[in-house]
Amino acid sequence: MKQFKAESKRLLDLMINSIYTHREIFLRELISNASDAIDKLYYRTLSDGDTGLNRDDFCINILPDKENRTLTISDNGCGMTKEELENNLGTIAKSGSLNFKKENEQKEDIEIIGQFGVGFYSAFMVSEKVTVLSKAFGSEEASKWESTGTAGYTIEPCEKESHGTTIILKLKPDTEDNHYDEFLETYTLQNLVKKYSDYIRYPIKMDVEKSRLKGGTKDEYETYTENETLNSMVPIWRKNKNEIKEEEYNEFYKNKFMDYTDPAKVIHSSTEGTATYNALLFIPARAPMNFYTKDYEKGLQLYSNGVLIMDKCADLLPDYFSFIRGLVDSQDLSLNISREMLQHDRQLKIIAGRLEKKIKSELESMLSNEREKYEEFFKNFGLQLKYGVYQDFGAHKDVLQDLLLFYSSGEKKLVTLKEYVSRMKEGQKFIYYACGENVDRVDKLPQTEAVKEKGYEILYLTDGVDEFSIRMLMKYDDKEFKSVSADDLGLETEEEKQAAAKQVEENKDMLNFMKDALKGKVKQVILSQKLKTHPVCLSTDGAISIEMEKVLNSMPTDEKVTAQRVLEINANHPIFKKLCSLYENDQDQLKAYASLLYTQALLIEGVTIDDPVEFSNQICGLMTKE
Ligand SMILES: Nc1ncnc2c1ncn2[C@@H]1O[C@H](COP(=O)(O)OP(=O)(O)OP(=O)(O)O)[C@@H](O)[C@H]1O
Numbered sequence: 001m002k003q004f005k006a007e008s009k010r011l012l013d014l015m016i017n018s019i020y021t022h023r024e025i026f027l028r029e030l031i032s033n034a035s036d037a038i039d040k041l042y043y044r045t046l047s048d049g050d051t052g053l054n055r056d057d058f059c060i061n062i063l064p065d066k067e068n069r070t071l072t073i074s075d076n077g078c079g080m081t082k083e084e085l086e087n088n089l090g091t092i093a094k095s096g097s098l099n100f101k102k103e104n105e106q107k108e109d110i111e112i113i114g115q116f117g118v119g120f121y122s123a124f125m126v127s128e129k130v131t132v133l134s135k136a137f138g139s140e141e142a143s144k145w146e147s148t149g150t151a152g153y154t155i156e157p158c159e160k161e162s163h164g165t166t167i168i169l170k171l172k173p174d175t176e177d178n179h180y181d182e183f184l185e186t187y188t189l190q191n192l193v194k195k196y197s198d199y200i201r202y203p204i205k206m207d208v209e210k211s212r213l214k215g216g217t218k219d220e221y222e223t224y225t226e227n228e229t230l231n232s233m234v235p236i237w238r239k240n241k242n243e244i245k246e247e248e249y250n251e252f253y254k255n256k257f258m259d260y261t262d263p264a265k266v267i268h269s270s271t272e273g274t275a276t277y278n279a280l281l282f283i284p285a286r287a288p289m290n291f292y293t294k295d296y297e298k299g300l301q302l303y304s305n306g307v308l309i310m311d312k313c314a315d316l317l318p319d320y321f322s323f324i325r326g327l328v329d330s331q332d333l334s335l336n337i338s339r340e341m342l343q344h345d346r347q348l349k350i351i352a353g354r355l356e357k358k359i360k361s362e363l364e365s366m367l368s369n370e371r372e373k374y375e376e377f378f379k380n381f382g383l384q385l386k387y388g389v390y391q392d393f394g395a396h397k398d399v400l401q402d403l404l405l406f407y408s409s410g411e412k413k414l415v416t417l418k419e420y421v422s423r424m425k426e427g428q429k430f431i432y433y434a435c436g437e438n439v440d441r442v443d444k445l446p447q448t449e450a451v452k453e454k455g456y457e458i459l460y461l462t463d464g465v466d467e468f469s470i471r472m473l474m475k476y477d478d479k480e481f482k483s484v485s486a487d488d489l490g491l492e493t494e495e496e497k498q499a500a501a502k503q504v505e506e507n508k509d510m511l512n513f514m515k516d517a518l519k520g521k522v523k524q525v526i527l528s529q530k531l532k533t534h535p536v537c538l539s540t541d542g543a544i545s546i547e548m549e550k551v552l553n554s555m556p557t558d559e560k561v562t563a564q565r566v567l568e569i570n571a572n573h574p575i576f577k578k579l580c581s582l583y584e585n586d587q588d589q590l591k592a593y594a595s596l597l598y599t600q601a602l603l604i605e606g607v608t609i610d611d612p613v614e615f616s617n618q619i620c621g622l623m624t625k626e
Pocket residue numbers: 029033034037075077078079080088089094095096097098113114115116117118119120121164165
């Protein structure tokens with residue numbers, strides 16, 4: 001049988017130019033390799049007993065050299081023999097690290113990063129020549145591997161004092177669009193280490209030039225060089241919860257997610273089993289400025305073995321919890337070659353599912369134990385939860401319904417649906433709600449009179465999305481929601497209903513006359529069952545309410561919707577008698593009255609009226625009538 005031959009040159013070309021989208025990750029890859037090499041030697045130390053090595057001596061060094069345009073990354077890890085150099089760096093997709101992992105599978109705490117055998121070649125994205133000097137631990141000889149990329153490589157013996165590997169990158173010349181020399185800037189290198197390799201477990205060091213006040217002077221400065229450790233090494237999320245102080249979490253959050261305020265809540269969880277991960281999540285104390293805009297990007301940082309894989313992994317959070325900031329670190333992820341994407345999202349789905357449950361239970365416990373704090377949270381992010389109920393055709397309503405708060409007419413504060421139901425009166429069939437711009441306005445709505453008179457609580461819905469969410473919920477604890485503007489509020493007895501029907505029948509002609517006078521603006525004019533002292537109000541027939549009409553029509557589309565309006569008149573109000581008498585004696589005046597009453601009802605609902613000037617003239621007409 002013939003063997004396939006890897007077209008090395010083409011493969012390398014492919015590798016260099018198409019695997020990675022950000023060339024800056026070459027540094028992450030080389031540092032990860034160095035960390036793997038140190039890990040391997042360290043494990044050997046553990047199993048072979050005394051090798052004369054001390055864990056504290058292990059480190060990775062970065063050395064930029066602007067004059068020669070080189071960037072050197074060196075480690076004092078296991079190093080490579082000539083054969084290993086040949087095997088590992090001469091064969092694309094050959095990973096010594098993967099072999100090591102397989103051979104040491106039974107050992108605990110192995111956190112080797114490499115697995116694909118391609119990361120090293122990312123160096124060619126920024127380098128015209130790569131030189132590797134390596135000396136295997138315990139060997140006397142060192143070798144030099146050198147390559148300019150697709151043309152091949154050379155290996156020859158060389159001098160190297162101590163064990164480990166030194167990689168020298170000769171950076172490509174700058175072009176108009178590509179400034180490779182940015183990788184020689186201290187600032188860039190510091191940032192890249194912080195971004196991708198902050199939690200590598202060995203120190204990553206670099207000489208950094210600093211300035212200080214010259215001894216004995218007050219305003220003279222001198223520069224000096226300090227060998228600085230660039231990474232913080234210990235990921236706070238891997239520490240034991242009991243050992244972390246609140247301030248430590250807060251500082252971490254503020255630095256990492258660039259917020260000025262301490263988070264409202266820290267959620268730190270570690271899980272083993274089907275998915276092993278550490279998660280450190282935060283609920284911000286305030287919604288970011290752009291939170292409710294298109295610009296806001298949800299997602300958690302995703303680390304694999306302490307190396308940053310993705311800055312905003314959206315799949316880890318459902319939209320309704322998009323306010324959560326934080327990170328997840330897992331060894332179990334199926335990474336693809338570039339570590340820029342995940343291969344299969346099964347593992348990710350399991351983690352996301354667990355996180356969702358965890359976030360929900362944290363919110364629930366905040367709601368029961370820290371009510372004030374929860375209300376503050378709800379002020380910031382409640383809208384997102386309400387959108388969540390409405391989104392995806394209500395698929396998430398069960399998850400979210402107990403996290404919602406609405407203002408209650410009875411309690412005069414925010415209440416949960418559960419609390420509302422627990423206080424429902426005997427015989428109360430529905431959960432009542434009323435919509436409007438703000439609590440004060442809703443409180444004054446004439447439609448609320450009859451329900452209030454019964455001593456029933458009403459939920460005041462003041463956000464545009466509220467009624468949509470409530471309609472999506474349909475029921476809570478088997479109790480239907482009912483708008484106070486609905487035609488049948490379920491408040492009357494059978495006799496009351498019959499008496500009302502009789503009264504409507506008796507006044508049918510007048511009510512129809514008024515309807516015609518309003519020229520199609522209302523579907524019906526009826527005698528109201530919900531008004532007690534107020535003369536008039538508006539209700540709707542059909543699926544769209546006045547509030548929904550307002551919300552839908554405020555959206556930037558050309559299509560406008562209209563709620564089917566019903567004008568309700570209070571038969572117990574003196575105006576009713578007046579209407580009856582006008583119907584008998586002055587039908588022209590009745591037309592004007594119908595229009596006036598309708599406009600008043602619109603104003604009460606907070607709907608802009610079409611012709612305020614005409615309204616004003618009509619009122620003045622009445623005011624000056626002798
Ligand atoms: N600094 C180093 N010290 C010792 N061995 C190294 C070093 N860098 C690379 N190697 C060896 O070369 C192999 C290939 O490295 P490369 O970065 O291409 O792949 P990898 O790290 O195994 O996998 P991945 O593509 O997932 O990063 C490694 O598996 C390792 O055996």
